[in-house]
Amino acid sequence: MDHDAAINHTGASKGTLSSYLTGFVLAIVLTIIPFWLVMSGTLSRGATIAAVFAAATVQILVHLHYFLHLDRSSEEQWNVMAIAFTAIAVVVVIGGSVWIMVNLHERMADTALLIHALRPLIG
Numbered sequence: 001m002d003h004d005a006a007i008n009h010t011g012a013s014k015g016t017l018s019s020y021l022t023g024f025v026l027a028i029v030l031t032i033i034p035f036w037l038v039m040s041g042t043l044s045r046g047a048t049i050a051a052v053f054a055a056a057t058v059q060i061l062v063h064l065h066y067f068l069h070l071d072r073s074s075e076e077q078w079n080v081m082a083i084a085f086t087a088i089a090v091v092v093v094i095g096g097s098v099w100i101m102v103n104l105h106e107r108m109a110d111t112a113l114l115i116h117a118l119r120p121l122i123g
Contacts, residue, residue: 014069015066015067015069019066020066020067022066023062023063023065023066023067024066026059026062026066027059027062027063030055030056030058030059030062031055031059033051033055034051034052034055034056037051037052038052064083070083
């Protein structure tokens with residue numbers, strides 16, 4: 001093993017100017033497309049929401065690959081696992097919060113209807 005290579009290797013891969021520019025251009029395009037779809041109204045509401053989520057997902061992958069230099073290599077495996085765990089935790093927290101809010105909204109709507117129906121009796 002080369003002694004200088006062992007000393008200078010930090011375990012982090014460095015990007016080139018062209019890879020950063022590619023990532024930047026992709027990020028800009030993936031920002032402009034959903035913005036244009038929302039502002040123009042060319043798609044239905046559901047299709048627009050799906051397109052925005054798809055572009056956001058692809059943009060996350062672009063940032064992970066071009067700017068954070070994460071890939072499937074063995075050197076980056078622990079970083080990818082940490083990001084996957086974080087993503088799962090975020091989905092559980094946000095999903096649980098939305099579930100609780102929807103459940104509370106349904107229960108409060110039922111209560112509001114009941115109070116409205118009983119108002120003449122209450123006085």
